[in-house]
Amino acid sequence: MKQKTAWLIFPCLAYLLVMYVLPTAIMFMAPFEAGIAPGLTSFGQALQEPSYQRVMGTTFEISLVVTIGCILLGYPTAYYLSRMETQRARIYLMLVTFPLWTSLLVRTYAWIALLQDAGIINSFLMQSGLTEQPVKLLYNQVSVAIGMVQILLPYAIITMYAVMVGIRSRLVQTAQILGASPSRAFLHIFVPLSLPGLSAAALLVFIMGLGFFVTPALLGGRRETMIGTLIQQQVVLMGDWNSAAILSALLLVATIVLLGVYSRFAKLSNLVSVRG
Amino acid sequence: MRNAADTPSRQRRKFTPILAGALALVASHAPAMAEGSIVVADAGGAMAESLAKRLYEPFEKETGIKVIADHTTALGKAQAMAKSGNVVWDVFYTGDTDVAQASQDGILLPIDWSVVPKDGFSPEVLNEYGAPAAAYALVMTYNTNLVKEPPKSWAEWWDTAKYDCARTMRNVPVDNLEAAALATGVDRGAIYPIDLEAAYKQLDKIQPKVVTFWDSGAQSIQLVADGSACLGTAWTSRVTAAAKASQPVGLVWNEAVYHQDYYTVMKGSKNPEGAMKFIAFAMRPDVRAGIASDLGFVEGDAAIQAMISPESLKYQPTPEQAAQGVNSNIAWWADNLMSAYKRYNAWLTQ
Numbered sequence: 001m002k003q004k005t006a007w008l009i010f011p012c013l014a015y016l017l018v019m020y021v022l023p024t025a026i027m028f029m030a031p032f033e034a035g036i037a038p039g040l041t042s043f044g045q046a047l048q049e050p051s052y053q054r055v056m057g058t059t060f061e062i063s064l065v066v067t068i069g070c071i072l073l074g075y076p077t078a079y080y081l082s083r084m085e086t087q088r089a090r091i092y093l094m095l096v097t098f099p100l101w102t103s104l105l106v107r108t109y110a111w112i113a114l115l116q117d118a119g120i121i122n123s124f125l126m127q128s129g130l131t132e133q134p135v136k137l138l139y140n141q142v143s144v145a146i147g148m149v150q151i152l153l154p155y156a157i158i159t160m161y162a163v164m165v166g167i168r169s170r171l172v173q174t175a176q177i178l179g180a181s182p183s184r185a186f187l188h189i190f191v192p193l194s195l196p197g198l199s200a201a202a203l204l205v206f207i208m209g210l211g212f213f214v215t216p217a218l219l220g221g222r223r224e225t226m227i228g229t230l231i232q233q234q235v236v237l238m239g240d241w242n243s244a245a246i247l248s249a250l251l252l253v254a255t256i257v258l259l260g261v262y263s264r265f266a267k268l269s270n271l272v273s274v275r276g
Numbered sequence: 277m278r279n280a281a282d283t284p285s286r287q288r289r290k291f292t293p294i295l296a297g298a299l300a301l302v303a304s305h306a307p308a309m310a311e312g313s314i315v316v317a318d319a320g321g322a323m324a325e326s327l328a329k330r331l332y333e334p335f336e337k338e339t340g341i342k343v344i345a346d347h348t349t350a351l352g353k354a355q356a357m358a359k360s361g362n363v364v365w366d367v368f369y370t371g372d373t374d375v376a377q378a379s380q381d382g383i384l385l386p387i388d389w390s391v392v393p394k395d396g397f398s399p400e401v402l403n404e405y406g407a408p409a410a411a412y413a414l415v416m417t418y419n420t421n422l423v424k425e426p427p428k429s430w431a432e433w434w435d436t437a438k439y440d441c442a443r444t445m446r447n448v449p450v451d452n453l454e455a456a457a458l459a460t461g462v463d464r465g466a467i468y469p470i471d472l473e474a475a476y477k478q479l480d481k482i483q484p485k486v487v488t489f490w491d492s493g494a495q496s497i498q499l500v501a502d503g504s505a506c507l508g509t510a511w512t513s514r515v516t517a518a519a520k521a522s523q524p525v526g527l528v529w530n531e532a533v534y535h536q537d538y539y540t541v542m543k544g545s546k547n548p549e550g551a552m553k554f555i556a557f558a559m560r561p562d563v564r565a566g567i568a569s570d571l572g573f574v575e576g577d578a579a580i581q582a583m584i585s586p587e588s589l590k591y592q593p594t595p596e597q598a599a600q601g602v603n604s605n606i607a608w609w610a611d612n613l614m615s616a617y618k619r620y621n622a623w624l625t626q
Contacts (some may be wrong), residue, residue: 054625225447
């Protein structure tokens, strides 16, 4: 903190303060405008509202499923890329980030075209005789998870790659020279060293997933209503800023609690460190 | 914006003369600028294109008042503007339930009926704070390839024995409660106040058949057009656009739930006179007929219907069909909007 260059972050801090912290604070104060007690009551009521509880539960559940999906798909990919020579890895990493250049809406609608009853996947399944009836792939948790994993996967891969690329292959080789089988060397040397990247990726994906609203609205059914969809509805359709503020506050508090829990188990700095 | 000004006082002192100078400059130019332009909030997309051609451009040409369109009309945004004191919009084009809410919130100016003509409109569509724009309806839709004999009533739309296929309906209570009430057999003239117990019981019956609850107009058409649902609901303007684009979506005029859009003027508008002139221009029959031709809005007035292009006229309801509809009751919705949304969301997510 005694660095002479500390002033360099002031513009950024000032920006965040004016454009993020203050508006957030003002928004959270909205339910309190009529007095502290009514404000607290409205927060209390929101916590007891069964539909809010369910939507909150759905939001966390879908985020968790998406996080697991991103790790399962992203970890091997990041491992493969991290063992590649740097020049080639750069090209592959570009390809990983490629989907981020396409609009989220376009990608979501593309999934509708792929997953619907008369879509490509179901046509293939039925023509090849694997199924007689179209498999229900759309408007359920599966389609929401698929759509969200596709959007969040690049973030998971890049975060894990950043940590894995700093793990020297020689460490694993040394273990093998000392008699460990390849799988044992991987499990006991590489995996523990890559855990900071894995947990950082998981947390990043999970928190980003909590705020999704377009994808679940388009790919989900009624049970996949996520908190973002509800907040958007409250502001745009109902003009109910108080309820929207309360739900946003609940989401933010839940996220902060989660970061707190995470920091107890892993260093929070893992989120930003390049080397584990 | 208020917070941006709360910078440390040292800085403020230094900037005060400059700021005062700038303000004086803005103030001296403000009246001239304000007289010369208005900001209109519309819904964007095809609607914005039609309004630009039929309304904004001819109005500019005739009056010299420049129209700046903002394609993000939303009640939440209007409320935020009113609250922050920085009202950017002059004309806020929006739906009937929003007008009810916004006039309750006190963020609209009453329409100046000495400038805006009100003859030709039935008293039930006139509103102190809104001049009637287009009308549309929420109707039953069907996939024309899958359904040969479309339902004639909501009761038939609900009949899963006759139509054993997926449905889609909107993810908000508005219109769904009316449809459910009509499906229970309540007389068209007697659905308000809506019997919520009976309506939700009716919704429970169809819920397992609903493939998904649509969120946007585009989705309402896509779900029926691609066969994900054989029967659905949609706004008439959307079905017209889809039918013109040869999509396999048809509509049923019976028991349609009619809505009215309005031109309103924001309280705090920098050019209310210009806004009223604009709305008066928008009431002209030729302008209305042009917009209705483009967008498939419903025009009940015979004089205006006569000016609608022939290929668009077939998408207008005949007087007999129009007589089969129900008018959405804004007053009921204004009183019940919040509780209705809460209950509907609870029902939807259970």
